Amino acid sequence: MRLIVVAIGRLKQGPERELAERYRERFDDIGRKLGFRGLDIHELPESRTRDAATRMAEEAAAISAAIPDKSVLVCLDERGQNIDSTTFAGHLGRWRDEGIPAAAFVIGGADGLSPELRRRAKLGIAFGAATWPHQIVRVLLLEQIYRTATILAGHPYHRA
Secondary structure (H helix, E strand, O other), rough: EEEEEEEEOOOEEEEEEEEHHHHHHHHHHHHHHHHHOOEEEEEOOOOOOHHHHHHHHHHHHHHHHHHHOOOOEEEEEEEEEEEOHHHHHHHHHHHHHOOOOOOEEEOOOOEEOHHHHHOOOOEEEOOOOOOHHHHHHHHHHHHHHHHHHHHHHHOOOOOO
């Protein structure tokens, strides 16, 4: 199973990008042994349209185009569920075991994700009730994906 992160906006050079890359590399090391074929990150440009609804629709179209067919869609959204790391690992492990070819995690732009994308999602995840900058959400997501791999591998990184 391939994991794909589709995010509106780019991480600029700096500590957030370095930390995100560190978790992606750590996942690659352990993920292959667990049947994950890699972790790709697609950065899409923000829409420049003035109207928020139109921006969200344009960004949703770009996000949808980046998601492979037969993928499980996971939206990172403030309206999503607050799930613990073990539950998150359970979802990814089950999808992998069911032969799902890919899981796509989407992070929207400043206006959030379109309602249509949220409806299509198999799972919506929030990292608490606070609003987080998109750069931090990406780092949190990549850390949780790495943590998932360690949980599935029985590695001591996750000490619950």
